[in-house]
Amino acid sequence: MGAMETTKTTETVEIGVLHRDGRTDPFFDGAAEDRLVIRRCEPCGRWYAPDQSGCPDCGADRLSWAPASGEATLVTWTVLHGRPAEDGTAPPPTILGLVELAEGPWLNARLDGVDAGALREGLPLRASFVHPAQGEPYLLFRPA
Amino acid sequence: MGESAAIAGLGMTELGKVYGRSARRLAADAVRRAVADAGLGLADLDGLVVSHGMSGSPGVELAAALGLRDLRVLTQMNAFGATAGAMVAYAAMSVISGAATTVACVFADAPLRPKQSSGAAYERSAREWYGYGGMTAALGFRSVNALYALAARRHMLRYGTTSEQFGAIAVSTRRWATMNPLAQMRDPITLEDHQSSRWVAEPLHLLDCCLVSNGAIAVVITSADRARDLARPPVHIWGWGQGHPGHRRERGSEFGLTTGAAISGPIAMKMAGVTVSDIDLCQLYDCYTYTVLVSLEDYGFCAKGEGGAFVESGALSPGGSLPTNTGGGQLSGYYMWGMTPLSEAVIQARGDGGERQVAKRDVILVSGNGGILDHHSTLILSPHRKEA
Ligand SMILES: [Zn+2]
Numbered sequence: 001m002g003a004m005e006t007t008k009t010t011e012t013v014e015i016g017v018l019h020r021d022g023r024t025d026p027f028f029d030g031a032a033e034d035r036l037v038i039r040r041c042e043p044c045g046r047w048y049a050p051d052q053s054g055c056p057d058c059g060a061d062r063l064s065w066a067p068a069s070g071e072a073t074l075v076t077w078t079v080l081h082g083r084p085a086e087d088g089t090a091p092p093p094t095i096l097g098l099v100e101l102a103e104g105p106w107l108n109a110r111l112d113g114v115d116a117g118a119l120r121e122g123l124p125l126r127a128s129f130v131h132p133a134q135g136e137p138y139l140l141f142r143p144a
Numbered sequence: 145m146g147e148s149a150a151i152a153g154l155g156m157t158e159l160g161k162v163y164g165r166s167a168r169r170l171a172a173d174a175v176r177r178a179v180a181d182a183g184l185g186l187a188d189l190d191g192l193v194v195s196h197g198m199s200g201s202p203g204v205e206l207a208a209a210l211g212l213r214d215l216r217v218l219t220q221m222n223a224f225g226a227t228a229g230a231m232v233a234y235a236a237m238s239v240i241s242g243a244a245t246t247v248a249c250v251f252a253d254a255p256l257r258p259k260q261s262s263g264a265a266y267e268r269s270a271r272e273w274y275g276y277g278g279m280t281a282a283l284g285f286r287s288v289n290a291l292y293a294l295a296a297r298r299h300m301l302r303y304g305t306t307s308e309q310f311g312a313i314a315v316s317t318r319r320w321a322t323m324n325p326l327a328q329m330r331d332p333i334t335l336e337d338h339q340s341s342r343w344v345a346e347p348l349h350l351l352d353c354c355l356v357s358n359g360a361i362a363v364v365i366t367s368a369d370r371a372r373d374l375a376r377p378p379v380h381i382w383g384w385g386q387g388h389p390g391h392r393r394e395r396g397s398e399f400g401l402t403t404g405a406a407i408s409g410p411i412a413m414k415m416a417g418v419t420v421s422d423i424d425l426c427q428l429y430d431c432y433t434y435t436v437l438v439s440l441e442d443y444g445f446c447a448k449g450e451g452g453a454f455v456e457s458g459a460l461s462p463g464g465s466l467p468t469n470t471g472g473g474q475l476s477g478y479y480m481w482g483m484t485p486l487s488e489a490v491i492q493a494r495g496d497g498g499e500r501q502v503a504k505r506d507v508i509l510v511s512g513n514g515g516i517l518d519h520h521s522t523l524i525l526s527p528h529r530k531e532a
Contacts, residue, residue, distance in 0.1 A: 015282035021275025028276075049393065050276040056392070076301065076400065078293035079346040080284055093343075094284045098294055098393070106393040110283035116346075121301050138279050 013110065017135035024050050026065035031137040036070045036127040038105065039063040047103035070127035072099040072141060075106060079116050099125055099141055112140040148530060149236035150371035150378035153182030153248075153364030154490045159478040160328045162358040163258050168202035171252035172210050174360035178248055182364045183375025186210060189364075191217030191244035193235055195227040197253025197481055206250070217244040224514025225429050226386065226404075227251065228482025229521025233384035235365040245366060251483040252360035288431075289353060291516045293345035296434035298400030300347060302449070305437065307347050309452035311338035313433040314351045314475060316461040321472025323462075323500035328355055329476040352433045354474035361483035363490065368529055379493040382418070382507075383524040385411030390518075403435075404520030405442035405511060416507070416524035420444040423524075424504045425492060426466060427485030429513035430473040436460075439511055440468075443522075467502045482512035482521065493527045 020028055027050040030037030039048040041055035042064050054061045075098040082091035095111040097119075111119075112128070124144035131137045155177030157170050165173070171194065179186055192215060194206050202209070203220045217238045223230050228251060235247035273282040284290060299305050315335055321327035333351065341350040371378035387407025391399045413419060420443060430436045437451035445466060446454035460468035471477045471488035478484060489510045491497055506528060512521040 013283060015279075016271035016273060018273045018279055018282060019275075021278065024276035076294045076298040078290050078297060078348075079343065080287055080290045080293070081343045081345065084342070096284045096290050096294070098399075100395055104395045106395075106397065106399075108280040108283075108285045110280075136279070138283065140283075 013112075013130070013138070013140075015138065018132075018138055020136060028136045030067060031129050031139065032131075034129050036068045036139070037065050038068045038101070038103070040066040047101065047105050049105050049107055068127075069102045071102040071144065072107070072109070072125045072127065074119060074121060074123040074125055075100050076121070077111065077119050095119070097141070109141040110139075111142070113142040147240050148368045148380065149239045149365055150368045150380045151232070151363050151490055151525070152366050152371040152374045152376065152378055153178040153180075153184065153362075154487060155179070155181055155362040156326070156487060157359045157361075159326065159359035159480065160355075160357050161256060162254075163256070165254070166201065167196060167199040167252040167254040167360070168206060168209055170254060170358070170360035171202045171206055171250045171362070174252065174362035175206075175210060175248050175250050178250075178362035178364045181376060182366075184246065184364065186212065188246050189248050190215055191235065191238055191247030193217070193231045193247060193249045194220045195222055195231060195249075195251045196220075197251065198255040199253050202252060217247055223386070223519040223521065225431065225481050226512040226514040226519035226521040228486045229384060229510060229512040229523050230386060232363065232365065232381060232486065232523055233386075233521070236381045236384065239365060239367050245370070247365045248362050249365065250360060250362035251481055253480070254358040256356055256358045287345065288516070289345040289348060292432045292434065293348045295400035295517055296432065297347055299434065299438060302401055303452070305452040307339065307349070308335060309456050310347075310352050310433040310437065311335045311349075312455045313430070313436050313460065314338045316455070316458070316464070317430065317469050317473045317475045319462055320470045320500055321476035323498070324471045324477060327472040327477040328357065329472065348432060348434070351475075354431045355476070355479045357479040359478065359480060361480050361487050363486065377494045377527060378529075379490050380526050380529050381523065382526050382530050383412040383414070383416030383522075385409065385415065385522045387411075387520040387522075388518060400517070401438075402448070403438055403442050403513065403517045405439045405513070405522065408520045408522040409443040412522035412524050417530065418507055418524060422507045423466070423509045424507050425470060425502050426468040426509045426511070427470070427489045428468060428473070428511045429482060429485055430469055430475050431513065433475065435513055435517070436468070436473075438517070439513065443509065443511070462500070470497065470500050470502055485510045485512065486523070489523070489525050493525055495527070
């Protein structure tokens with residue numbers, strides 16, 4: 001599997017500082033190399049989101065980590081608007097979606113580089129990582 | 145037939161922008177009012193079931209705060225918006241089994257502070273985030289509005305449901321609220337008002353979203369035999385059910401398309417010995433307009449995917465075929481989680497609805513919804529004792 005497009009965009013999302021939590025560190029190891037690493041159940045082959053613990057399908061209590069393709073399609077989305085300030089100005093809206101990875105699981109996805117009006121079910125997307133100066137990298141989904 | 149249970153008392157504090165009282169104090173006030181409403185005293189209680197909202201209080205220590213002694217049932221329950229229905233079911237089972245005779249169920253919350261917007265009351269901000277879940281939260285997945293918007297959009301994509309159809313629910317619910325002196329929002333609104341209200345999380349407008357309220361509501365449950373001799377007309381508990389679909393977040397998921405009402409509804413109706421065509425009025429959990437629409441489908445009031453056309457028909461409005469959220473619900477009335485639909489059901493069953501009283505009220509469906517459509521509860525209530 002090849003490395004994904006490295007994003008050194010200047011349009012980084014202001015999120016504060018992201019730290020590892022000791023439970024999902026392999027996700028961030030992958031992110032550091034621009035690879036989407038998620039959970040996989042070795043006994044039954046099913047794929048899960050990085051925060052899944054245990055396989056609800058076969059009952060395996062341990063999931064391993066494995067690189068996913070990073071390819072996804074859009075399931076549903078919302079344009080989240082910030083609350084207007086006293087002077088009527090509002091922060092720029094955020095586009096959030098549920099995306100279906102090629103391997104099957106859905107991820108909570110922050111969409112980037114998309115026009116809200118052009119979004120549609122099934123839109124091809126690709127995992128992409130931002131590497132802020134401080135803290136861990138984070139995941140965005142951009143048009144494939 | 146054997147023993148059955150009934151709601152004998154209803155206690156509600158002031159609701160809305162009620163400041164200066166903690167959630168525990170509000171809960172205590174609601175329990176006192178519910179007991180007095182039933183014509184009982186606190187010493188008559190031998191059971192207490194507690195649930196709280198965002199405030200994280202009260203818990204079982206409420207019993208001590210009320211000075212209750214020698215309780216036989218005391219617990220805290222939480223299935224979020226489905227809790228009220230679950231509490232009533234547990235209290236009914238306690239009474240029927242003989243574990244207790246007189247059980248109060250209470251919900252309280254006080255998320256609002258003076259000079260703070262409703263949204264801010266439920267918002268958490270942090271500059272430091274931890275792990276994968278922290279990352280998605282940092283990127284925006286800490287907004288309940290956004291999560292319901294994702295669900296609502298999915299319904300629209302699959303079934304062609306429109307924002308105007310969500311708006312029909314906002315308008316009919318407000319029509320009911322105009323006749324409820326307890327409702328926080330009593331000015332009539334039009335579909336145009338709904339469409340022009342600001343976006344919160346597309347496709348949800350501001351008028352698709354519930355209020356935020358401080359306050360507490362309690363009910364007292366006892367045997368149907370005993371309730372008959374108490375102060376107020378009994379509201380008989382005919383049936384109950386829960387449904388927790390556990391939709392996976394993966395290919396083929398039904399997220400946004402079906403809810404636990406598809407499980408809890410048939411269980412409660414079978415227990416009650418009724419079918420969907422017997423329901424005279426509905427009190428449905430309406431954290432969002434969309435929640436009402438999808439719940440109506442899952443209960444079988446219309447076919448899956450036809451909720452939009454059903455609500456546009458005017459069925460839910462005053463004079464409609466299925467009066468729904470007759471106190472203004474949580475969209476326009478007051479936001480007391482599952483106690484909002486339950487309290488209005490008790491008011492309607494007793495015939496206390498005043499200007500908004502629905503004439504035919506023999507069978508009332510009460511629906512709770514918690515999490516992001518993760519938890520559902522259903523109650524079937526009636527002013528009549530169920531025939532054997
Ligand atoms: Zn497995």
